[in-house]
Structures are given as C-alpha cells and as structure tokens.
Amino acid sequence: xxxxNTLRAAxxxxxxLTDADAQPYLTDWRERYxxxxxxxxxxxxxxxxxxxxxxxxxxxxxxxxxGGNTGLCGGATPDRSGRAIVLSLQRLKRIRSIDLDNDTxxxxxxxxxxxxxxxxxxxxxxxxxxxxxxxxxxxxGNLATNAGGTQVLRYGTMRELTLGLEVVTAQGNxxxxxxxxxxxxxxxxxxxxxxxxxxxLGIITAATLKLYxxxxxxxxxxxxxxxxxxxxxxxxxxxxxxxxxxxGFELMAGDCLQQVVTHFPRQQLPxxxxxxALPWYALLELSDSExxxxxRERFESVLGKAIESGCVKDAVIAGSTAQSKALWHLRExxxxxxxxxxxxxxHDVSIPVSHMATFVRDTNRAxxxxxxxxxxxxxxxxxxxxxxxxxxxxxDWNEAALLAHQDAVFTLVHDNVxxxxxxxxxxxxxxxxKRDALVRYKDPTALAxxxxxxxxxxxxxIMNPGKVLVAPVR
Amino acid sequence: xxxxNTLRAAxxxxxxLTDADAQPYLTDWRERYxxxxxxxxxxxxxxxxxxxxxxxxxxxxxxxxxGGNTGLCGGATPDRSGRAIVLSLQRLKRIRSIDLDNDTxxxxxxxxxxxxxxxxxxxxxxxxxxxxxxxxxxxxGNLATNAGGTQVLRYGTMRELTLGLEVVTAQGNxxxxxxxxxxxxxxxxxxxxxxxxxxxLGIITAATLKLYxxxxxxxxxxxxxxxxxxxxxxxxxxxxxxxxxxxGFELMAGDCLQQVVTHFPRQQLPxxxxxxALPWYALLELSDSExxxxxRERFESVLGKAIESGCVKDAVIAGSTAQSKALWHLRExxxxxxxxxxxxxxHDVSIPVSHMATFVRDTNRAxxxxxxxxxxxxxxxxxxxxxxxxxxxxxDWNEAALLAHQDAVFTLVHDNVxxxxxxxxxxxxxxxxKRDALVRYKDPTALAxxxxxxxxxxxxxIMNPGKVLVAPVR
Numbered sequence: 034x035x036x037x038n039t040l041r042a043a044x045x046x047x048x049x050l051t052d053a054d055a056q057p058y059l060t061d062w063r064e065r066y067x068x069x070x071x072x073x074x075x076x077x078x079x080x081x082x083x084x085x086x087x088x089x090x091x092x093x094x095x096x097x098x099x100g101g102n103t104g105l106c107g108g109a110t111p112d113r114s115g116r117a118i119v120l121s122l123q124r125l126k127r128i129r130s131i132d133l134d135n136d137t138x139x140x141x142x143x144x145x146x147x148x149x150x151x152x153x154x155x156x157x158x159x160x161x162x163x164x165x166x167x168x169x170x171x172x173x174g175n176l177a178t179n180a181g182g183t184q185v186l187r188y189g190t191m192r193e194l195t196l197g198l199e200v201v202t203a204q205g206n207x208x209x210x211x212x213x214x215x216x217x218x219x220x221x222x223x224x225x226x227x228x229x230x231x232x233x234l235g236i237i238t239a240a241t242l243k244l245y246x247x248x249x250x251x252x253x254x255x256x257x258x259x260x261x262x263x264x265x266x267x268x269x270x271x272x273x274x275x276x277x278x279x280x281g282f283e284l285m286a287g288d289c290l291q292q293v294v295t296h297f298p299r300q301q302l303p304x305x306x307x308x309x310a311l312p313w314y315a316l317l318e319l320s321d322s323e324x325x326x327x328x329r330e331r332f333e334s335v336l337g338k339a340i341e342s343g344c345v346k347d348a349v350i351a352g353s354t355a356q357s358k359a360l361w362h363l364r365e366x367x368x369x370x371x372x373x374x375x376x377x378x379x380h381d382v383s384i385p386v387s388h389m390a391t392f393v394r395d396t397n398r399a400x401x402x403x404x405x406x407x408x409x410x411x412x413x414x415x416x417x418x419x420x421x422x423x424x425x426x427x428x429d430w431n432e433a434a435l436l437a438h439q440d441a442v443f444t445l446v447h448d449n450v451x452x453x454x455x456x457x458x459x460x461x462x463x464x465x466x467k468r469d470a471l472v473r474y475k476d477p478t479a480l481a482x483x484x485x486x487x488x489x490x491x492x493x494x495i496m497n498p499g500k501v502l503v504a505p506v507r
Numbered sequence: 508x509x510x511x512n513t514l515r516a517a518x519x520x521x522x523x524l525t526d527a528d529a530q531p532y533l534t535d536w537r538e539r540y541x542x543x544x545x546x547x548x549x550x551x552x553x554x555x556x557x558x559x560x561x562x563x564x565x566x567x568x569x570x571x572x573x574g575g576n577t578g579l580c581g582g583a584t585p586d587r588s589g590r591a592i593v594l595s596l597q598r599l600k601r602i603r604s605i606d607l608d609n610d611t612x613x614x615x616x617x618x619x620x621x622x623x624x625x626x627x628x629x630x631x632x633x634x635x636x637x638x639x640x641x642x643x644x645x646x647x648g649n650l651a652t653n654a655g656g657t658q659v660l661r662y663g664t665m666r667e668l669t670l671g672l673e674v675v676t677a678q679g680n681x682x683x684x685x686x687x688x689x690x691x692x693x694x695x696x697x698x699x700x701x702x703x704x705x706x707x708l709g710i711i712t713a714a715t716l717k718l719y720x721x722x723x724x725x726x727x728x729x730x731x732x733x734x735x736x737x738x739x740x741x742x743x744x745x746x747x748x749x750x751x752x753x754x755g756f757e758l759m760a761g762d763c764l765q766q767v768v769t770h771f772p773r774q775q776l777p778x779x780x781x782x783x784a785l786p787w788y789a790l791l792e793l794s795d796s797e798x799x800x801x802x803r804e805r806f807e808s809v810l811g812k813a814i815e816s817g818c819v820k821d822a823v824i825a826g827s828t829a830q831s832k833a834l835w836h837l838r839e840x841x842x843x844x845x846x847x848x849x850x851x852x853x854h855d856v857s858i859p860v861s862h863m864a865t866f867v868r869d870t871n872r873a874x875x876x877x878x879x880x881x882x883x884x885x886x887x888x889x890x891x892x893x894x895x896x897x898x899x900x901x902x903d904w905n906e907a908a909l910l911a912h913q914d915a916v917f918t919l920v921h922d923n924v925x926x927x928x929x930x931x932x933x934x935x936x937x938x939x940x941k942r943d944a945l946v947r948y949k950d951p952t953a954l955a956x957x958x959x960x961x962x963x964x965x966x967x968x969i970m971n972p973g974k975v976l977v978a979p980v981r
Binding site: 132133134135136137178179181185187189190192193202206207208209210212213214215216217218219220221222223225226228229230234245246248265269272273274275276277278322323331383384385386387414417418419454455456457458459460461462463467471474475476478479480481482483485486487488489490501502 | 606607608609610611652653655659661663664666667676680681682683684686687688689690691692693694695696697699700702703704708719720722739743746747748749750751752796797805857858859860861888891892893928929930931932933934935936937941945948949950952953954955956957959960961962963964975976
C-alpha cells in the first residue's frame with residue numbers, strides 16, 4: 034500500500050508496525066477501549082513527527098497520538114474504522130538539557146514521568162508532578178491531559194509546571210516554542226491551548242519544565258474527622274499555618290480505609306476505638322525547606338491547634354519515613370481495594386471546596402434513593418477541590434445490575450456536580466469517555482468557541498478525531 | 508447618527524461620550540499614543556457589553572476595550588481614523604463575591620487593582636498582584652495584558668492568579684466561565700487564550716481570582732554585589748533556603764541607585780565606602796507564615812551563608828517596617844529618577860537567568876560601540892528573568908539625538924534578547940508598540956497560529972484592530 038510506504042520512508046520501515054506488533058497500542062490499559070489502525074508509527078525525532086503528519090495530511094489520514102497509553106478516558110485509542118494511524122511518541126525520550134541557574138529542563142514527549150523526576154533529583158532539583166502511573170506514563174501524555182496528581186495543592190497541574198513547548202501542527206509545521214522564561218507576553222498563549230487539548234489540535238513533541246528546590250524534611254499525619262465540614266476547617270488551618278509548605282491534603286471516607294485493611298490484611302488503620310470508626314480521614318503532608326526539627330515543631334503546633342479547636346478528633350503523626358510511606362500506602366491502596374470488590378462507576382470531579390459537604394450529602398442521598406444499598410467510595414485531593422466520587426456494588430445491586438445503570442449514575446452524579454459549580458473532569462480529561470457529557474454540561478458559548486478553535490487549527494479534522502469534541506456534521 | 512442612537516439605547520445616553528468628555532480616553536497616560544473615536548461607550552453590566560458588541564458587529568464598527576488606561580504599549584488607544592468606539596469597562600466595578608472556604612473572589616473587569624487587594628485584605632486574605640499602577644489600573648487590563656509586577660516570583664503573573672473568566676465574544680455572546688476550580692480538564696483552555704490577548708479576541712468582563720493567606724512577617728534586605736553572576740548565585744541560595752517564602756528578588760545597577768539619591772536627596776543609599784560603589788545591588792524579600800522571630804532567624808541564616816560564600820559583599824537588613832519601605836522606595840524610585848534625566852528608550856525583556864550576565868555584558872558593549880557615552884539603566888525582577896533594560900542620554904548623545912535612533916536601539920537590544928533565548932515583552936504586552944517587532948522575532952509557525960486564532964474568533968476583525976497582530980491584507 035502506497036501510504037504505508039510513505040510512512041516507512043519517513044521513519045524507517047522497522048518503526049511502522051502492523052499486525053500483531055501493533056496490538057498493544059490499540060487497547061487502553063484498563064481494557065475499556067479497543068480499536069483498529071492502518072499502522073502504528075514510531076518516529077524518532079520531531080522532524081520525523083512532522084514528516085509523518087505531512088504525509089497523513091496529504092492523504093487525509095487521521096492521526097491518534099499516543100504516549101504511555103495509561104489514560105483513563107480512551108483519549109489515545111483509535112476507533113474501530115482502521116482508517117487512522119497511531120503515532121507513538123515513545124522513541125522521543127531524550128532529556129535534552131537541564132539548566133540549573135534557570136531551574137528548567139527540556140525533555141521530549143516520550144520521556145516516562147519517573148525518568149524525568151529522577152533526572153531532576155540527580156541534578157539536585159525537584160520535578161513535582163506525581164501520580165499513580167508515573168512509572169509508565171509519559172510527559173507528552175501528561176501535557177496532553179494536563180495531568181494533576183498529589184502535589185497540585187503546592188505546585189499546580191502540568192500546565193503550571195510548563196514554560197515552553199515544541200509542537201507539530203496539524204499541517205506538519207514545527208512550532209519551536211521551547212523556552213525557559215517565566216514571563217513572556219508576546220501574543221496569544223499557544224502553550225496553554227495545546228496543553229490539555231488531548232492531541233486534537235497538534236502533537237506536543239517536547240517541553241521546557243520548571244524545577245524546584247528539593248525539600249529538606251517532610252511530615253505526614255493521618256487525621257480522624259467527624260465530617261467534611263471539619264476537614265474543610267482543618268484545610269483552612271493548614272493553609273494559614275503552612276502556606277506553601279502544605280503539599281498534601283487527601284480526604285478519604287472511613288469506608289474506603291476499612292476496605293483497604295479488609296482486603297490487604299498487612300495494612301492497618303493506626304487508630305483504635307472511636308477514632309477507628311469515624312466517617313472521614315485526611316492525610317496531611319508538610320514539606321519543609323529548613324530542617325527536620327523545624328518541620329516537626331511547625332507541624333505539631335498547627336495540629337495541636339486543630340485538636341484544640343475540635344475539628345480534628347484524633348491524629349497519628351508518622352515518626353519515620355517508613356511510617357509516612359505506610360500512611361500514603363493506605364491512601365494509594367484505595368483504588369486497588371475498590372477493584373477487589375468489583376467494578377465501580379467512577380467520577381473524577383471538582384467542586385468548590387465551600388460546596389463540597391452539601392454536594393456529598395445530597396448526592397449520597399439521591400443515589401441511595403435510586404439504588405438502595407449501593408456503596409459510596411469517596412476520596413480525593415480536597416486541597417484542590419478534586420474528589421474521586423465512585424459508586425460500587427452493594428445491597429441488591431451487584432456488579433452487573435449496577436453497571437447496567439451506568440449512564441443513569443453518571444447523569445445523576447454529574448448533574449449534581451454541575452449544579453454545585455463543579456467540573457465533570459477534574460484531572461483525567463475528556464477523551465471518548467466524557468465527550469458526549471461535555472455537550473450536556475459545558476457552557477454553550479464555550480463549546481462553540483472550542484469548535485471554532487478546532488476548525489481553525491485542524492481544518493481537515495485529522496488530529497485525534499472523535500476525542501474531546503463530537504465531530505461536526507460536514 | 509443611527510449607530511450612536513443604537514449605542515445610547517444599549518447603555519443609556521449619558522454613558523455614550525462624544526466631544527470633550529471623550530478626550531481622556533483617547534490618549535494613553537504616558538501621552539505616547541493618541542487617537543480618535545466615534546464615541547466612548549461605558550456599559551454598566553455584562554449584558555450591556557454584549558449588546559454594544561452586537562450593535563458594533565452588526566455594523567462592522569471596531570471596538571477598542573479600555574480599563575484604567577495605564578498600559579505602556581498603546582494597547583487601549585484607538586487609531587486616528589475615528590471609526591472605532593472605545594468601550595470602557597470602568598463602570599463594571601463590583602466585587603461580586605468572596606468565598607473564604609474556597610479562597611476565591613469574583614470581581615468585575617473595571618475593579619481597580621488596589622480595591623481588589625483591599626477587599627481581600629479586609630476578608631483576611633492576600634490578593635498578591637502588585638505593580639506601580641495599582642491605584643488606577645483595572646483587573647480587566649491586568650488580565651488583558653497578563654500583568655506581572657513584584658510578586659511574580661512567588662505567586663505568578665495574572666494568568667496564574669485566575670481560575671475563571673466571564674467573556675463577551677466578538678459576536679456578542681457571553682461565555683459564563685466564572686468558576687472557583689483549581690482543576691478542570693474539560694476541553695481547550697479558553698481562559699488562558701483570552702488572558703494576555705489584549706482585547707483582540709473578545710472582552711473580559713469578570714474573573715474568579717485566587718486568594719492566599721496573609722503573611723505573618725516580612726524581612727527585607729539590600730545586598731551589595733560585585734557582578735550579575737554573584738546575584739545569580741545569591742538567587743540560587745535564596746531559592747534553596749527560602750523556597751516559596753522568597754517573595755522578592757529585584758536586581759538594580761549601582762548607577763540606578765546613584766541617580767535616585769542624586770535626584771531625590773531625601774533618599775539615601777544605606778552603604779558607605781567600597782560597598783556604596785559596587786556595580787550591582789539586589790533587594791531581597793522573605794514573607795513568613797510563622798513569626799517575626801522565625802522570619803528573622805531564617806533570613807539571617809541564609810544571608811550569613813551568602814556573605815561567607817562571598818557572593819554578597821555587604822548587606823543591610825531592614826530593622827523596621829519603615830526601613831523596609833525605605834529600601835523598596837529606592838527600588839521604586841528608579842523609573843522616576845530616570846525620568847528626571849530625560850526620556851530614555853525602554854525595553855521590558857526576559858532572559859533565561861543563566862544567560863543574563865552575558866546578555867548584559869554583550870549588549871552594553873555593543874551599545875557603547877554604536878552610541879559612545881550613552882547610559883544604561885538596568886533593573887528588574889531577576890527572580891523572574893525579567894529586566895527593564897533601558898538606554899538613557901549620555902556622552903554626546905542628548906535626548907533628541909538618542910531618540911532619533913530609537914529604532915536602531917530597539918533592534919540592537921531586541922536582537923540580543925532574541926539570540927539569548929529571551930522575550931521582547933516580558934510583562935507589558937505588545938499593543939501597538941511591539942506589533943511590528945513581533946513579526947521579526949516570533950517563531951513564524953507561532954505567528955501563523957496566532958493569525959488563525961484571530962481569524963477564528965474574530966472573523967470580522969473588529970476587536971481592537973491593529974493591536975498585537977498586523978492586520979492581514981484582505
């Protein structure tokens with residue numbers, strides 16, 4: 034086939050995969066989405082990416098960019114038509130440079146997040162983005178979805194961690210926008226337009242990232258709480274007392290932790306009696322730039338006030354790195370414990386912190402009315418207003434019965450999120466999963482603007498079609 | 508005239524200014540740009556803004572949005588054709604709400620920055636944006652130009668301080684995008700596209716802003732330095748030692764401070780002997796969330812190390828709020844002292860910190876070769892890589908002789924900025940002043956993308972024409 038030969042000429046024949054070699058690229062890692070492709074093409078440089086895009090643009094062949102294939106919304110999986118190519122960025126994995134005086138590094142899109150974290154650490158700096166898939170997700174995917182994770186409270190999402198981009202446009206031109214500048218007001222913010230656009234406007238091939246000082250000491254505590262209102266009061270105390278040293282505030286329903294210790298008996302809840310049976314817990318983390326002693330004194334002083342004020346019922350402070358890891362391990366095991374009890378219906382939402390308590394109360398109540406006995410699996414990054422609000426089998430609702438009503442659950446939860454001024458995708462993006470929901474919830478003017486931008490930058494509609502936006506009728 | 512009657516119907520006759528009443532809106536505050544207008548229109552609500560835009564779109568009348576009219580690049584001044592209207596946002600000045608639990612506030616575009624700072628402080632919070640014009644510039648102008656100022660090192664520019672926007676599009680539709688969410692990945696980042704677009708894509712009518720805890724204590728010092736290299740070494744020490752508590756690092760050439768104390772004899776340089784004759788000084792500021800005592804100890808510890816390492820030759824720590832203000836006053840008086848010695852040629856540039864020293868050395872040298880004896884007025888926000896690199900009369904070059912060569916100076920300096928990987932507009936924007944220079948320095952692919960975006964969102968070309976982009980030939 035002529036087109037395949039053009040692609041082989043562009044990237045070298047061994048890097049155009051068809052048949053069995055292509056299979057791992059055609060299904061997402063959760064195995065929720067599966068598709069077909071003309072070929073999987075693995076360019077080795079930005080120039081090769083541009084050549085591939087030009088070849089595809091010339092023939093009207095759709096392109097599905099892919100990084101580590103760890104996305105949660107089907108954004109990197111092709112459709113079933115077999116008309117598109119998957120363009121894998123995995124071979125663009127050089128760390129191009131580190132500038133210590135400027136606290137920046139230039140990295141290619143295919144770098145695995147953990148490799149970037151490690152390169153920064155070896156240079157005596159912190160690259161703060163941290164999330165569950167960090168061992169296999171790539172920087173390009175992190176940029177395409179504006180990834181979040183556990184350090185957003187202090188350092189922001191991928192957007193705030195990025196200064197410059199190199200991008201191949203839908204026409205196959207290269208925008209050389211790598212730059213280590215904290216201020217640049219020379220026109221429209223193309224950088225932030227490509228970040229979070231999930232490969233639908235062009236292909237990010239490299240980025241200039243911000244670096245930060247490594248912290249000297251870290252304190253972690255698990256707090257036992259009576260209500261979300263108390264968690265919010267504690268968050269306010271921590272913000273005031275720790276300011277930018279507050280690096281973690283994770284809220285977890287008591288049920289979630291009970292599931293963890295039930296399914297993973299080697300883990301333990303470090304409370305006893307009444308404190309072990311409270312409805313909410315929070316993981317609090319402080320990162321200090323001075324000393325262990327200073328961190329500890331500051332941490333205990335704020336926690337002391339919190340217990341005195343009554344918003345925290347009980348607290349366990351990690352006395353060692355191992356204990357700190359054990360507390361984080363409880364938090365990180367929640368999704369694994371959730372999996373043990375059957376497939377659940379997941380929502381990655383954000384809500385203004387001030388509306389969080391009523392949102393959870395009202396949504397729990399409405400779900401119980403509609404599906405009596407189902408279980409609520411609620412945890413997330415309270416400091417960012419980001420909840421993972423999941424609904425799991427329970428009562429008369431077994432997995433199959435519940436999943437049969439998945440759309441009704443989505444709509445009930447997302448309607449409440451929308452009414453509370455929230456977002457139906459806080460950190461995972463839209464992809465295929467929430468594309469239709471976007472039409473229901475997005476401000477109509479905003480949606481029309483998005484379509485105008487798509488039409489302007491990708492008039493042929495070849496960049497990751499069917500993701501984020503419903504394709505317009507032509 | 509029919510069109511004026513439509514506008515009077517939209518906003519009420521007293522708010523459509525013509526003749527003498529319109530004059531203050533037609534010249535920028537530095538009196539560098541002056542134009543004419545069909546009328547100055549002052550809507551009082553977002554609905555009225557939308558009605559005005561629809562009326563103008565219907566007749567193809569250009570619109571020049573204007574806030575406090577304090578811009579430095581002529582972005583808010585109409586051209587001389589008299590075809591456009593000036594749309595002043597000054598009557599949209601409500602602080603709509605403050606959400607303490609969520610640490611956000613909703614404000615209208617016409618709010619004066621200082622009024623927003625004060626409203627936040629009364630609520631026990633900090634809104635950190637701070638710049639020279641804060642008593643008269645508006646939030647809408649701050650958003651349109653992505654304003655920077657003295658607190659960027661810690662809190663970022665206006666872009667990083669903004670969560671949501673309300674915008675009237677070029678078609679007169681309203682995007683209701685006010686939201687207090689720190690995470691929202693539901694599609695293209697329209698917010699950051701409008702921020703910094705200088706009114707050329709639509710009109711920002713309100714914003715949701717982030718609030719921060721007020722600091723408990725602040726330490727300020729003036730440091731005497733031998734070289735920019737030493738200033739960069741000190742910046743690295745301060746970043747490591749203070750982390751996010753580092754809220755100011757302003758670099759100033761010794762000449763600048765000499766000019767200040769010469770022209771304003773009530774101000775004094777707090778050094779004597781050799782320390783008073785060094786080529787560079789830096790203003791260092793730490794903001795602490797714990798206590799006066801803690802702030803002081805931390806500040807002195809890092810400064811002690813800096814003096815020991817030799818990168819700081821001498822330091823004066825402010826012992827009181829009055830002394831701290833006196834040090835900041837030295838810094839803030841530099842532009843005023845500059846004005847006393849005649850008009851200078853100003854450059855608001857950013858450079859990677861690692862290239863700063865060679866940029867200044869090479870550019871100074873090239874300017875002295877071309878214009879022997881001219882004076883360099885160099886100061887700025889070193890922590891952000893942002894220099895105000897100005898060229899003042901000196902030697903045989905009096906004001907008139909120098910200004911006659913303004914374009915040659917611009918080009919020499921900006922060519923060097925570009926070669927050092929920098930930006931020709933760090934925080935002031937493009938407006939009319941740097942519109943043509945953008946064509947010389949902007950990556951051609953980026954410039955083409957900007958034209959595509961302009962065409963997509965404002966196909967009639969009525970939004971602030973002639974600003975940022977050279978109008979395409981039609």
